[in-house]
Amino acid sequence: MKILMIDDTTTLNMALKDAFIQKGWTVTVANTDLNDSQSILDTEKYADDVDICLNNMYTPSNTQEKHGQARISDIFLDKWDLNSVKYIINMIDMSALINAEDYKGDKQVRLDNVMFNAMTTVFNARAEGPNVCNAYMDRDSMIEAHVKLFCHVIENCITVWPSQLVLNKPLGAVA
């Protein structure tokens, strides 16, 4: 399995990278600067050599343009159009699923993620490849559990694939 990770600097992303390597998978890290258009466009060069793009980094947009994570998704959706043996995992902030009036965090973060969610969900309604998984999550928590789950998903990607995962802490779990 050849995996492209957009980032490997956060606690979760570092843990994922280590786990993937332990599984014997080939990991390439793009280290894309999501506020730099050229850096985003350059990420396309990895597309031919990997099976999976783990779109695992979000930074708020510093312009009026679509934010960087959404643009990465665009690039791979386009590059892998109709290719059913390619996979994209979009890690989407849970704020994408929260009503505006109930959300207490940064408005821009929520808006970016709502837009990203809408864009990729529309794609997911199609019947052609690539295979896209939208994983809604809090990226700063449940590190071990997230690692275990994503390893399972990737390990089984040839036979079964989640188009959508809403990953919560169980109710009542200690933070």
Add this chain to the structure above:
Amino acid sequence: MKIVITGHKTGLGEYVSDAMIAQGHTVNGYSRSTGYDINDADVRDAILLENIDADVFFNNAYGRMHVDFDDMPDHWKRGENGQLKLLEQFCDAWKGRTDKYILHSGSKIVYKNIQKIKQVKTYRIDKMDCSALIKTYIDAGLGPNICDFSMGMFDTPMADVWPDYFIRGKVEDYGKTMVMFINNKETIWPKEAVFDNPGRVEFGPLELAKREGWV
């Protein structure tokens, strides 16, 4: 842990039941073939009563066996959706219990716009009703923990009503993901999971419907 499974004698229910027993857990299984038809209200009451102290309820069995109304026994035609009723009974009984978990066998069909295909209309509506009920309990945020696990098509007897050219996954591929969810339930619990066979179908539902003469 103690797990209640409906439809434990075939397909996904059988796989999860066998896997959990092999891990040393207690499984209480209920299937039509062993005398438990979840479309019967008395049977549902008995299942709940016997398992109020369980940790996990795998709401797997779908009440109506055939999607064609004409072939249905009379009591199914009354509009009973046994899976929905049993789901509601467990949700009510476990209301406010954050230590209880319900894993619901849903269908990806709820995400598809194929309501014009009459053969699966009832099935789709039944599954949508379940998903809607689950959403109300999840939104309340009180417990129990519920996962609406929607799946694509795989090789169970229920899939026989579909044309051969539909891609079918294998029971064990879906089953092992469910087992993983149950085993990790105290650290991560997906409220919603949509799984399908990678590669998708070769053509869209409208084209499929035309080929089958359904529209």
